[in-house]
Amino acid sequence: MEELIKQLEVIKAKQKELKEQEDAIKQSLLETMIAEGIDKQDSDYGSVRIQRRQDKDYGQTIAATEKELKEAKKLADDLGDYTVTGVKESIVFTPPKDLF
Numbered sequence: 001m002e003e004l005i006k007q008l009e010v011i012k013a014k015q016k017e018l019k020e021q022e023d024a025i026k027q028s029l030l031e032t033m034i035a036e037g038i039d040k041q042d043s044d045y046g047s048v049r050i051q052r053r054q055d056k057d058y059g060q061t062i063a064a065t066e067k068e069l070k071e072a073k074k075l076a077d078d079l080g081d082y083t084v085t086g087v088k089e090s091i092v093f094t095p096p097k098d099l100f
Contacts, residue, residue: 008093 029048033041040049076082 005093009095012093012095 030050033039033048033050038050041047
């Protein structure tokens with residue numbers, strides 16, 4: 001068990017480092033593509049494209065309704081006013097504090 005946890009710690013550290021590298025490369029690609037006016041680029045290694053998503057404002061009525069729904073759901077959770085329809089099991093890994 002100890003060896004498996006140690007292996008998981010090593011993998012998680014590598015994932016964090018790779019994620020940081022991925023984010024930096026994506027940012028560089030985005031800046032370069034925008035500067036060059038390119039929306040999509042194909043290569044032998046794959047393709048990249050700029051994805052655009054709209055920020056939407058649905059107005060105060062919907063925002064208030066959404067907030068009310070979230071509050072009602074939290075209250076139901078707090079009061080136990082719900083039905084459990086299933087249970088999923090998974091492992092939660094907490095790395096040593098000095099790792100991240």
